[in-house]
Amino acid sequence: MTAAGHNSNDDYIEQVFHETLGVIKQDKSEIAGIMSGMKDNYKRASNAGIPKSVFKWAQELEDKDINDVIRDLEWKIRVARWLGHPLGRQLDLLDVDRADAEERAYAEGLAAGKGRKENINPYGVDSPMGQAWQRGMNDGTAFANKDLSKTINGEDPGFSEEAA
CATH class of the missing domain: 4.10.910 (30s ribosomal protein s13; domain 2)
Structure with a gap:
């Protein structure tokens, strides 16, 4: 057996080890930062009265x-x-869903806007459902873009009931 460092294959294996160890440490550090951020976000939601389990449910509904x-x-x-x-x-x-087609289309557009989804209207834009979906998308986008700092500071945010 040759001394350590004299075999180019051993050198390569050692290089791979050190590079991989460095990447793993960096990844773990990034994961810790992400987990801390998620914990903070869950805490913020909890402070607003939203349980953590609701986010798992929301992701299931989307997926x-x-x-x-x-x-x-x-x-x-x-x-x-x-x-x-x-x-x-x-x-x-x-x-059975008792909402009429236009109400459902509006609700779909509203959810898309609030979720900052792409503005891809699944209905004909000239149809009543397409127009309802677009109104919902516009209201949802306005909701998503609303500055909530006024709400946090106890001022009237001026939300419409329909967009909330």
Whole structure:
């Protein structure tokens, strides 16, 4: 066996080790910073009365197909019924959506605007649903761009009920 540092393969392996160790340390440091920021954001939300679990739910709603969401809710209600929980008696929770098409389109656009999604209207822009979606998008974008510092300082923010 050759002495350490004399074999070019050993040198290469040692270089890879040190470079990888440095990258891992840097990544861990960045992850710690990100986790600290997330903790601060959850704390801010908690101070506003929003539980941490709501954010997991929101991400599931954005990522899942509506049929998967409904299936999950149906199972949760079924389990609640099995456990005798009052939620199990809320059978009308999953009734058919009673909002008309324009109301749904507005709500979709509003959510897109509040979530700062791309302004891609899924309906014909000349149709009533397309116009409702665009109104919702505009109101949602205005909401997302609203300066909330006045609210935090106890001043009237001037939000409309429809955009809130």
